[in-house]
Structures are given as C-alpha cells and as structure tokens.
C-alpha cells in the first residue's frame with residue numbers, strides 16, 4: 001500500500017466506537033478495510049467535508065467557553081484547523097464559517113455550559129452490567145473497552161446532556177430544516193445508545209439523556225435542538241448488542257489473521273447516505289483494479 005499519510009486531530013473519529021461495531025455486524029469486508037487496515041477515502045464527499053468543517057468550528061467555539069479548554073484546542077487555532085482539514089477548498093471553509101457565525105448569533109446568550117468537547121470516553125463492556133445480571137456469553141468480552149467521541153457534553157437547565165451536532169441540507173422547498181417529526185431517525189441509533197452507556201459509566205453525575213443540535217448548512221440558515229425520547233427497553237438491550245458486536249468483531253479478526261478472506265454483505269453497499277466508502281473497490285471488475293484503487297484512492301490512519 002502506498003500514498004498513506006498520518007491524520008491528525010479531527011472531529012468525529014473514535015478509536016473503537018459504534019461505527020466500528022456496526023461495521024462488524026454489517027459487512028466483514030467493510031470492517032476489515034475500514035477498521036483492520038484503517039483505510040479512508042482520500043476524497044470526501046463535498047457535503048461531508050462541509051459538515052466536518054462546521055463541526056470543527058463548533059468544537060473550537062465550545063472549547064473556548066470552558067474554564068480549562070482541552071489541549072487539542074490550544075495546539076491549533078480554529079483557522080489553522082480549518083485550513084488543514086479544508087485544504088484546497090477555501091470556498092467551503094468560508095461557507096462553514098458563515099454557518100458558524102449564524103449559529104453564534106442564533107444562540108447568543110446560550111445557557112449551555114460545556115463540560116467536555118470532542119472528548120473520547122472509554123468503558124469496559126463489563127461496566128454496563130451488575131455482576132449478577134451478566135449472561136455467561138458476555139464473560140469473554142467483559143474486559144473489552146469500547147469508546148465514543150462526542151461532540152459535546154454540557155449542562156443544560158441544571159442537567160447533563162450528551163449533544164451531537166447534525167448538519168443537514170434542509171428542505172429545498174421551504175428553505176428550512178425538515179420537520180423534526182418523532183425524531184425516530186435517532187431514537188433507535190446504535191451511536192446514541194452506545195454513547196449513553198459509555199458516558200453514564202464514566203461520569204459521576206447523572207446523565208439526563210441525548211440531544212441533537214441541528215444546523216442547516218446553507219443559506220437561509222436554520223437551527224434547532226431537540227432532546228430524544230428513548231425507549232428504556234431498547235436502551236437496556238443495546239448493551240447486549242454492543243457485547244454481541246464485540247464478539248463478532250473478535251471472530252472476524254481471528255479469521256482474517258488466520259488468512260481467511262472477509263466475507264461481503266451486499267445488502268449494505270448502498271444506503272440513504274449514498275454508496276459505501278468501498279463501493280468502487282468491491283464493484284471493480286478485477287482484483288488488479290481493486291488493488292490499484294486501494295493504493296491510490298485511500299489513505300491509512302496513523303497509529304494503532
């Protein structure tokens with residue numbers, strides 16, 4: 001593999017988060033390429049880059065409101081961070097900053113008090129269970145550590161909330177965000193469940209729940225924030241899903257390291273977010289083309 005470079009601080013990347021466990025449950029090839037070989041596409045989709053840049057602005061903004069800002073926010077200014085992440089895309093950096101300025105105006109005098117910004121939390125699977133309630137099948141992975149990196153944990157109305165920023169294109173007809181409806185898109189989200197299980201294991205204050213801060217990323221700007229009404233039953237069962245995914249991941253890794261090829265799941269190649277990051281590789285005509293694509297179109301994350 002050639003053409004690989006180390007990737008520095010970025011919003012969003014968690015070392016062993018819900019996306020990784022989700023990949024283990026959905027497609028072995030996806031898991032192997034993305035989390036075993038640690039490959040990422042060189043070119044991100046334009047809307048993804050804009051979303052990343054808006055997240056970067058928000059991360060620096062909320063970090064700057066803390067009494068003790070996290071080290072990453074001191075190592076690099078917001079502008080330096082944007083320049084690096086948006087290299088070669090000055091127009092997109094400008095759009096992200098415009099959206100961010102509109103956000104600041106909309107929430108001037110905000111009551112959110114940031115407690116953690118872009119912080120990675122870690123917890124063992126065993127910490128999700130009282131000893132007597134842990135089924136035997138979970139024992140082998142009880143010491144495995146799972147992680148989440150959340151946009152923001154803040155105090156809001158005297159309670160602690162986990163917040164995820166979501167940028168969206170909004171509704172082309174009304175120019176506003178799409179109506180929130182029941183928020184069902186997020187109420188059964190593995191990311192929401194995993195983050196809450198981990199953060200509740202890590203923080204010594206009660207965590208009230210999960211909130212979504214939505215931002216329409218183009219003019220006319222529109223913003224809203226909503227708390228999620230999660231099913232207590234689904235939330236409770238999510239810890240079993242996390243354990244199950246970890247067992248599955250362990251099995252895939254063992255087989256790959258024994259020389260077996262990971263198996264595809266073509267049900268997962270195309271979602272409402274568009275094609276899987278490795279769509280062009282898996283749909284190539286020959287192994288040679290696949291290898292060439294992997295060499296030229298992907299970078300490898302640094303570290304282990």
Ligand code: SF4
Nearest residue numbers: 027030264269276282
């Ligand atoms: S394109 Fe399909 S088969 Fe290939 S990694 Fe993605 S989900 Fe798996």
